[in-house]
Amino acid sequence: MKICTLLGSAKKKGNTGTALGWIEAELESLGHEVARIHLNNTSIHGCLGCAKCRENPDEIACVQKDEALDVMERMILSDGVLFASPIYFWGFPAQMKLLIDRCFSLVTNYHKPGHTSLMEGKRVGLLVTGGDAFEQNAEGMFTAFERFADFLLARKQGGLYLAGCSDPSAFSDVEKEKAVALARSLVG
Template sequence: MKILTLLGSPRKKGNTACVLGWVEDELKALGHEVERVDLGNKNIKGCLGCAKCKEDATSIACVQKDDAEGILEKMIAADVTLFTSPAYFWGFTAQVKSLMDRSWSLVTGYHTPEHASLVEGKGQALLVTGGGQYDNNVEPLFTAFDRLRAFYKAEDAGDLFIGGCAMDGQMPGDAKERALAFARAMVK
């Protein structure tokens, strides 16, 4: 299986990158092809809302020429895309949010019988790390991502939240075990 991982943390060696590394290592050990894109190193402009991308249901067709189109093409080619982000102020990082906004170009005819998606049927998964607990903290991220999966007409490949993370890299003792189980569940 071809799996695309999107590191949405600006910290290259932070908690999100660490947990993602465990997930990627497990997926590779299971024989899957894994490619990571570090969104913090990419030039992804915000969506203009011009709707030019809605004119062609068979291509991305975004008028902006930056790194987003190449990443979206990788999402189309992948069997599963894993989005990752630390929780920032009850939301996704700017790096992830910019790509999510630009992914509007993957879908046409939303809320109509002509609803079409270039990633229809592909697996979409979410991994989030944060300092707090799930409730009154990260649940909006998971709600938003569920809606994004429906927009994409994608399959739910799983969700993982590792809370209780500290800036110094301290995580709960079961974090690695949970990350490995998540990786295995993503590809079932």
């Protein structure tokens, strides 16, 4: 399988990047092709809400010609997409949120007959790192992702929240085992 991983952290080698590296290594050891996109290194603008993308539902028809189009194309061409992000103020950081908002252009007829998506049937997963416990912190982010996956008509293959993150060197084998399990659920 071709797996696209999306790193939504500003830090390439921080907590999220470290855990994502374990997942990518496991996927590659299982024989899958993995390509990481570090969203902090892309130029993605916010959705304009113009709905011009609705005029051609068979392609990414966004009027903005930035790197979001390339990222979404790579998502579509993959069998699975893993969204990896730290939690910022109970939600996704700007790097990831900009892309999620632009995914509006991948779906037509939401909540109507004929609901279609260019991501229909694709496997998706979510990796989140944060300093605090899941409760009163990350549960809203996971709920939002579940709804986003439903919007995309994608297949939710798993999610993982790694709490208590302070520094990647503080991770234990327990966190690594959980990350490896997420990798397997994404392709299983």
